[in-house]
Amino acid sequence: MLQALNLSKAYGNQVALDSLNLSIAAGEIFCLLGANGAGKTTTINLFLNFTAPTSGQALVDGLDVIQHPLESKRRLAYIPETVMLYRNLSGLENLDYFASLGTQQKYTRSQLETFLQRAGLAPDAATKRIGAYSKGMRQKVGIAIAIAKQAKVLLLDEPTSGLDPAASNEFSELLTQLSREGVAVLMATHDLFRAKECGTRVGIMKRGRLVQTMATSEIGHTELEGIYLEHMRN
Amino acid sequence: MALACLGLFLALLLYALASGTFQQQRQQQTLAATAQEETERLAKLKAQLLRIESGKASAAGFLDPRSGTAIGNTSGVRYITMPPAPLGTLSVGLGDLHPYFYKLSLRSKSFTLNNEELENPLNLLSGPFDLAFGIVILFPLFLIALNYNLLSAEREQGTLALILSQPISLKALVTGKVLVRGGALVVAAVAVTLAGGLLFGAGAAVFPRLLAWTAIILLYGLFWMGLCVWVNAWGRSSATNAIALSAFWLGFCLIIPSALNIAASALYPIPSRVEMIQSLRTAGKEAQEQGSRLLSRYLEDHPEFAPAPAPGAPPAPAPDFGSITYAVQMEVDKRTEPVLARFEQAIAQQQAFVDRLRYLSPAVLAQGALNEFSGTGLARYRGFQLQAERFHRTWQQYFFPKIFQKAKLTSGEIDTLPRFRYQEESLEAVVARSAPLLAVLTLLSLLAGGLSLASLRKFKRSL
Ligand SMILES: Nc1ncnc2c1ncn2[C@@H]1O[C@H](COP(=O)(O)OP(=O)(O)O)[C@@H](O)[C@H]1O
Numbered sequence: 001m002l003q004a005l006n007l008s009k010a011y012g013n014q015v016a017l018d019s020l021n022l023s024i025a026a027g028e029i030f031c032l033l034g035a036n037g038a039g040k041t042t043t044i045n046l047f048l049n050f051t052a053p054t055s056g057q058a059l060v061d062g063l064d065v066i067q068h069p070l071e072s073k074r075r076l077a078y079i080p081e082t083v084m085l086y087r088n089l090s091g092l093e094n095l096d097y098f099a100s101l102g103t104q105q106k107y108t109r110s111q112l113e114t115f116l117q118r119a120g121l122a123p124d125a126a127t128k129r130i131g132a133y134s135k136g137m138r139q140k141v142g143i144a145i146a147i148a149k150q151a152k153v154l155l156l157d158e159p160t161s162g163l164d165p166a167a168s169n170e171f172s173e174l175l176t177q178l179s180r181e182g183v184a185v186l187m188a189t190h191d192l193f194r195a196k197e198c199g200t201r202v203g204i205m206k207r208g209r210l211v212q213t214m215a216t217s218e219i220g221h222t223e224l225e226g227i228y229l230e231h232m233r234n
Numbered sequence: 235m236a237l238a239c240l241g242l243f244l245a246l247l248l249y250a251l252a253s254g255t256f257q258q259q260r261q262q263q264t265l266a267a268t269a270q271e272e273t274e275r276l277a278k279l280k281a282q283l284l285r286i287e288s289g290k291a292s293a294a295g296f297l298d299p300r301s302g303t304a305i306g307n308t309s310g311v312r313y314i315t316m317p318p319a320p321l322g323t324l325s326v327g328l329g330d331l332h333p334y335f336y337k338l339s340l341r342s343k344s345f346t347l348n349n350e351e352l353e354n355p356l357n358l359l360s361g362p363f364d365l366a367f368g369i370v371i372l373f374p375l376f377l378i379a380l381n382y383n384l385l386s387a388e389r390e391q392g393t394l395a396l397i398l399s400q401p402i403s404l405k406a407l408v409t410g411k412v413l414v415r416g417g418a419l420v421v422a423a424v425a426v427t428l429a430g431g432l433l434f435g436a437g438a439a440v441f442p443r444l445l446a447w448t449a450i451i452l453l454y455g456l457f458w459m460g461l462c463v464w465v466n467a468w469g470r471s472s473a474t475n476a477i478a479l480s481a482f483w484l485g486f487c488l489i490i491p492s493a494l495n496i497a498a499s500a501l502y503p504i505p506s507r508v509e510m511i512q513s514l515r516t517a518g519k520e521a522q523e524q525g526s527r528l529l530s531r532y533l534e535d536h537p538e539f540a541p542a543p544a545p546g547a548p549p550a551p552a553p554d555f556g557s558i559t560y561a562v563q564m565e566v567d568k569r570t571e572p573v574l575a576r577f578e579q580a581i582a583q584q585q586a587f588v589d590r591l592r593y594l595s596p597a598v599l600a601q602g603a604l605n606e607f608s609g610t611g612l613a614r615y616r617g618f619q620l621q622a623e624r625f626h627r628t629w630q631q632y633f634f635p636k637i638f639q640k641a642k643l644t645s646g647e648i649d650t651l652p653r654f655r656y657q658e659e660s661l662e663a664v665v666a667r668s669a670p671l672l673a674v675l676t677l678l679s680l681l682a683g684g685l686s687l688a689s690l691r692k693f694k695r696s697l
């Protein structure tokens with residue numbers, strides 16, 4: 001569903017991403033680990049066509065994101081570190097706006113409420129202005145947008161950093177549920193524990209290179225932490 | 235916020251329309267009053283002549299009421315009037331600078347058709363508060379207010395990332411936003427224009443003119459919307475955008491027009507009023523001194539106008555006061571011709587200068603085109619001036635022979651005194667004059683639109 005083919009990005013002399021080859025299937029949750037500046041955001045931005053690769057290709061559902069910018073975006077949803085929404089509008093109104101941008105179709109109010117509910121937002125919060133939302137609530141609106149869009153691919157850039165453990169856990173469960181429905185998930189994160197819990201695979205990035213990938217079913221928590229720290233040390 | 239903006243804009247436009255309509259109606263009232271005064275005066279004159287002709291009244295007195303002098307200069311004079319501009323209610327234009335009626339007299343042209351008060355005949359700065367002002371000056375201001383932070387606000391709020399992750403191109407997003415916000419203002423401007431033109435304009439003849447107004451509003455709006463998008467695509471902050479767009483507004487709507495005004499009057503100054511009056515006085519005094527000599531010379535040139543000699547008496551011209559006066563007036567006209575010509579020339583040179591440089595500002599272009607299609611541009615007033623001059627000569631030529639021959643007018647002749655009929659300029663002439671304005675305005679709009687789309691492409695890459 002998501003594919004990187006020798007994907008590279010350089011900013012001047014600075015190589016942000018160095019020939020990444022990666023394939024994420026439907027129903028998989030791939031967690032991208034790595035220090036700050038490793039190239040995780042760059043990877044996600046390349047899939048979003050926010051920035052053009054220096055070489056290589058990013059494919060969404062087999063579509064080159066440069067050649068099919070709109071078609072590829074129709075299939076994906078993006079949740080950044082903080083989902084920034086219109087502060088003066090309610091969660092429901094924000095969802096309405098972004099869902100109509102995302103699908104070019106109009107949902108009824110009850111449909112929109114269902115999406116928010118499935119994303120775990122309390123019903124009475126839906127009509128409150130975003131200005132009064134916590135970070136966790138905004139992330140849920142982000143998930144609701146993905147659900148409304150029926151996205152096949154979810155791109156998440158450190159979506160749980162700053163969330164309390166309970167909220168973080170709730171968020172991970174939402175991801176697991178979506179992946180069970182066949183969504184391919186690529187998530188950049190610093191949370192090794194969550195990565196092991198909900199991820200199907202983890203990849204460790206270092207200075208733009210994906211240095212190691214492994215299936216979470218084959219390793220334990222301590223083992224993963226050990227490998228990660230080992231990579232960071234040298 | 236956007237709705238409040240739209241409401242305020244609409245209110246200002248309606249107020250501008252009311253103000254223009256008020257000015258136009260004042261003109262109409264003035265014209266109606268002159269027409270009524272003329273009719274009543276001529277009826278009174280006719281009745282008086284009838285009484286004299288039937289012997290019920292005497293013609294004795296300082297001046298015979300039947301004489302050409304009395305009728306052609308006072309009791310029987312007509313007004314030379316130009317009907318209100320077809321869409322004068324939308325644009326006062328130069329209407330408050332240039333005369334739209336004159337009271338005839340047999341005196342010199344420079345005295346009768348006096349317009350030397352004209353110091354700034356082109357007045358590029360939209361002066362009066364009319365709908366044209368609302369469109370040329372206020373419309374871009376409101377477009378800027380609604381669109382200056384089109385993209386910058388999204389970026390500052392952080393919502394741009396989420397928007398750009400949706401299957402919508404930046405071009406479609408921005409075009410949609412600017413067209414919705416700008417479109418509301420355009421619709422308001424066009425609606426007020428059409429309402430004003432249909433309610434207060436000169437009947438069905440204004441349809442093509444209203445169509446042109448609509449096109450100008452669209453083009454001009456497109457130009458400013460394009461500029462807003464372009465500035466947003468620079469990727470600077472909302473504050474920077476606001477300052478940059480205000481600077482464009484200031485430059486196009488105020489600085490360039492006033493600079494052109496100043497340059498035109500500095501390079502080609504209109505002869506001063508004092509100088510004009512002085513030369514008129516001198517010419518008058520000199521001509522007066524040679525009064526009787528001028529008359530005999532005139533009668534030598536035009537023996538047919540000489541009073542019929544009494545049978546048996548020697549054919550010596552009798553230099554009466556009235557005849558000398560008009561011989562003098564004609565001489566004054568001849569002598570002041572160069573001064574008037576300099577006045578005309580200065581206006582023509584200013585016009586030519588501005589014609590070349592008005593392309594620097596879409597605001598000047600739009601104002602010019604709106605004035606043209608309203609009938610309040612310079613050309614229509616100059617055309618009226620020429621027609622008035624021609625008719626003034628007709629009037630003189632009608633009366634002077636009668637005066638020189640000491641002929642008496644009859645009551646029947648009062649109905650057949652020459653009458654001025656204003657020849658309205660053809661729509662083709664208006665279109666021909668405005669075509670280059672519209673062409674360049676179109677070009678500028680396309681340029682602004684193209685520039686904005688091209689810069690959006692760059693903006694996306696720099697995200
Ligand atoms: N717009 C940019 N211009 C220049 N360098 C950039 C830009 N964006 C990211 N980089 C560089 O690319 C590298 C990778 O950054 P990033 O992908 O944001 O890392 P991560 O998300 O893993 O923390 C960093 O060294 C960063 O400085």
Ligand SMILES: [Mg+2]
Binds near residue numbers: 041
């Ligand atoms: Mg990052």
